[in-house]
Amino acid sequence: MQTLSVGVVIELLQIINYLLLNGVRQMKENMDIQPAKKRITKVKLKKKNSIERNESIAGALFVLPMLIGVSVIVLMPIIATFILAFADWKFVAGWDQLKWVGFQNFKDLLGDKVFVKSVINNAIFILTVPITMVVAIVLAVIIDKYVYMKDYFKVAFFMPYISSVVAIAVVWQVLFHPSQGPINQVLMSLGIENPPTWIADPNFALISVMLIHIWISIGFSLIIYIAGLQSIPKELYEAAEMDGANAWYKFRNITLPLVSPTSFFLLVTGIIATFKVFDLIAVLTAGGPMHSTTMLVWHLYKTAFINLEIGYASAIAVILFLFVFLITILQWIGQKKWVNY
Amino acid sequence: MNKTKIDFKKLIITIITFFCSIAFLLPFIWMLSTSFKIEADVFNFPIQWLPERWNAASNYKEVWFGDYPFYLYYWNSIKVAVLTTLVSCTVSSLAAYGFSKVRFPAGKWLFFIVLATYMVPPQASLVPQFLLFRSMGLFDSHLGLILLGSFSVLGTFMLRQFFMGIHTDLIEAAKIDGAGHWKIFWIIALPIVRPAVATYAILRFIWTWNDYQNPLIFLRTDSLYTIQLAMQKFTTINGEFYTLMMAAAVSAILPLLIVFIIGQKQVIEGIALGGVKG
Numbered sequence: 001m002q003t004l005s006v007g008v009v010i011e012l013l014q015i016i017n018y019l020l021l022n023g024v025r026q027m028k029e030n031m032d033i034q035p036a037k038k039r040i041t042k043v044k045l046k047k048k049n050s051i052e053r054n055e056s057i058a059g060a061l062f063v064l065p066m067l068i069g070v071s072v073i074v075l076m077p078i079i080a081t082f083i084l085a086f087a088d089w090k091f092v093a094g095w096d097q098l099k100w101v102g103f104q105n106f107k108d109l110l111g112d113k114v115f116v117k118s119v120i121n122n123a124i125f126i127l128t129v130p131i132t133m134v135v136a137i138v139l140a141v142i143i144d145k146y147v148y149m150k151d152y153f154k155v156a157f158f159m160p161y162i163s164s165v166v167a168i169a170v171v172w173q174v175l176f177h178p179s180q181g182p183i184n185q186v187l188m189s190l191g192i193e194n195p196p197t198w199i200a201d202p203n204f205a206l207i208s209v210m211l212i213h214i215w216i217s218i219g220f221s222l223i224i225y226i227a228g229l230q231s232i233p234k235e236l237y238e239a240a241e242m243d244g245a246n247a248w249y250k251f252r253n254i255t256l257p258l259v260s261p262t263s264f265f266l267l268v269t270g271i272i273a274t275f276k277v278f279d280l281i282a283v284l285t286a287g288g289p290m291h292s293t294t295m296l297v298w299h300l301y302k303t304a305f306i307n308l309e310i311g312y313a314s315a316i317a318v319i320l321f322l323f324v325f326l327i328t329i330l331q332w333i334g335q336k337k338w339v340n341y
Numbered sequence: 342m343n344k345t346k347i348d349f350k351k352l353i354i355t356i357i358t359f360f361c362s363i364a365f366l367l368p369f370i371w372m373l374s375t376s377f378k379i380e381a382d383v384f385n386f387p388i389q390w391l392p393e394r395w396n397a398a399s400n401y402k403e404v405w406f407g408d409y410p411f412y413l414y415y416w417n418s419i420k421v422a423v424l425t426t427l428v429s430c431t432v433s434s435l436a437a438y439g440f441s442k443v444r445f446p447a448g449k450w451l452f453f454i455v456l457a458t459y460m461v462p463p464q465a466s467l468v469p470q471f472l473l474f475r476s477m478g479l480f481d482s483h484l485g486l487i488l489l490g491s492f493s494v495l496g497t498f499m500l501r502q503f504f505m506g507i508h509t510d511l512i513e514a515a516k517i518d519g520a521g522h523w524k525i526f527w528i529i530a531l532p533i534v535r536p537a538v539a540t541y542a543i544l545r546f547i548w549t550w551n552d553y554q555n556p557l558i559f560l561r562t563d564s565l566y567t568i569q570l571a572m573q574k575f576t577t578i579n580g581e582f583y584t585l586m587m588a589a590a591v592s593a594i595l596p597l598l599i600v601f602i603i604g605q606k607q608v609i610e611g612i613a614l615g616g617v618k619g
Contacts, residue, residue, distance in 0.1 A: 055444055055445050055522075056445040056446065058439075058443050058521070058522040058523070059439050059443035059444070059522075060439075060445065061439075062435050062438055062439025062443060062522070062526070063436045063439035063440060063451055063452075065431075065432045065435060065436070066432050066433065066435065066436030066455060066492060066497060067454070067455065069432060069488070069491060069492030070455050070458050070492050070494065071454075072473070073466075073470065073489065074458040074461055074492070075454070075458055076473070077467075077470045077473060078465060078469075080466075080472075080473075081465055081466055081468065084468070084469065139358075142354065142358055143358070146351055146358075147354055147358050148351065148352070149359075151605070152362075155601075155602065156365065157365060159366060159369065159598070162547060162601045162608070163551075163594045163597070163598070164550070164553070164568075164569055164593050164594060164597070165551065165553060166553050166573050166593065167569075167572055167589075167590040167591075167594050168368075170572065170573075170576050170589075170590050171368050171369075171371070171372045171587065171590050174375075174583050174586065175368060175371065177384070180384040181384070182371060185386045185388075186388075189386070189387075215365075215368075218365075220612065223609050223612050223613050224612070224613060226613070227613035272462070275462060276464065278554050279553045279554065282554075282573075283553075297464045300467070301467075301558075304468045304471075305558060310468055310472075314468055314469075317464065317465040317466070317467070317468060320462055320464060320465050321461065321462060321465040324460070324462045324465075325460055328460055
């Protein structure tokens with residue numbers, strides 16, 4: 001079993017491998033087999049060449065739109081990001097105002113309290129991933145084996161994931177209303193006199209946002225887990241039942257180890273997803289109060305599109321890129337080491 | 342076990358899980374019921390799940406035809422989402438075929454380049470993207486937004502897996518009959534992978550419909566707003582009118598929910614496939 005986005009990484013490494021080997025082989029061929037090639041009759045060679053050329057042209061035409069799109073929209077901009085990270089430049093100023101400042105932007109980042117806070121918040125936010133996974137796997141086992149109306153449950157728990165984050169954020173904003181919101185009214189009626197003011201309180205704002213993020217993500221993890229569970233052979237459970245194993249024993253010794261590739265996938269994609277959280281912050285808290293919910297992407301957005309500091313924002317983008325890149329590499333190494341197949 | 346006999350333990354667990362799911366969905370239920378209320382009843386306690394005084398017609402009328410008319414933003418969103426889906430499916434399936442069924446020397450290299458861009462988090466290339474689009478005149482236009490969502494590496498990779506499942510003999514046989522790659526793609530390969538393309542199309546539609554970040558950065562003119570951006574602006578303007586906000590939220594969520602419930606199997610399978618490939 002192999003996950004799609006892990007598949008992308010593995011495919012990449014295989015290609016690197018292939019290209020390296022192929023390069024060596026071609027060099028060898030050029031040296032050794034040259035005389036043999038000459039023996040092929042001219043006619044055959046000509047025909048073969050024309051077929052090969054046709055294949056090349058066809059191939060190029062099929063992949064050209066994607067290639068151009070990806071180069072213009074992703075490849076060129078990311079290269080530009082790495083270059084601009086070493087510049088001091090404002091949006092409104094012309095290109096002639098651009099100054100090269102070396103590593104100054106990165107040095108400034110270290111002293112930038114909001115940036116440091118963003119990195120810390122990003123790190124704390126990663127906690128949402130294991131919590132989501134635990135809830136999701138318990139639900140997945142229950143829905144997969146112990147209930148009627150499976151389809152209803154899948155749809156119900158998937159609803160937050162499919163809904164627009166903007167609308168969800170607006171709803172939760174009202175639910176979290178400090179004095180009159182339904183959540184605090186319920187808490188007060190239960191006898192809690194001073195319930196937290198949630199997104200208005202710097203100490204609770206990040207937790208509130210994390211709770212909503214978990215609520216949104218559960219559906220996705222659930223669907224993936226159910227798919228993972230269905231690939232476990234039924235015979236394993238039947239054999240365990242014959243030996244008198246209880247539900248917990250089966251879960252601990254059969255289910256958990258066998259869904260470990262799924263868990264691993266969810267862990268990695270979940271962590272990468274936390275680095276991309278933007279809508280929720282933008283609509284719900286705008287990074288506040290007192291920068292308590294600022295995150296890397298939000299800080300990047302504010303620096304670039306509100307403060308218009310392009311160079312500095314690019315430096316943040318480079319850091320963001322490096323974080324995600326590092327996780328992707330760790331994912332590939334970890335895939336080999338920790339996952340039981 | 343007899344199939345007609347109801348498993349009692351299973352029934353009890355179903356009921357408990359059902360109540361959990363209702364609790365899980367309470368924010369949606371609250372949203373829906375509030376959107377039908379009058380403003381004064383929003384924060385009544387105990388919570389009135391069924392509104393006592395109905396004001397649904399007026400709330401929804403304000404959302405759809407008021408100062409921020411949702412019908413306009415709906416049209417914008419439908420336009421952007423449908424066109425993005427079409428272009429993205431076309432580009433991705435062409436590339437997927439080219440990378441799987443056409444053998445050409447540069448293929449591996451080019452596929453490598455495309456895959457490598459998957460490592461880039463979208464926000465890391467945002468600023469130069471913005472500069473580029475502004476200089477190309479694509480800023481503040483739907484075309485720019487459509488182009489941004491049209492080149493999906495994941496889509497190409499996913500469809501390529503399916504094209505690779507088509508047996509090479511089939512392609513070779515068609516070639517001997519004199520068919521070119523274009524014809525093979527169109528008449529043989531594409532119909533075989535159609536279900537996969539449909540799944541990808543639904544996913545792409547949902548992602549584009551729910552996208553907030555790109556419209557926020559690449560659109561400026563009010564009349565071009567997509568539904569997500571309009572939703573947020575609407576909230577800022579009507580911050581005191583919770584019934585209106587909830588009516589807007591319902592309007593933003595509902596159509597996609599309908600698409601989802603209709604295409605439920607495909608969406609869930611697509612998501613599962615995106616995560617786990619057997």
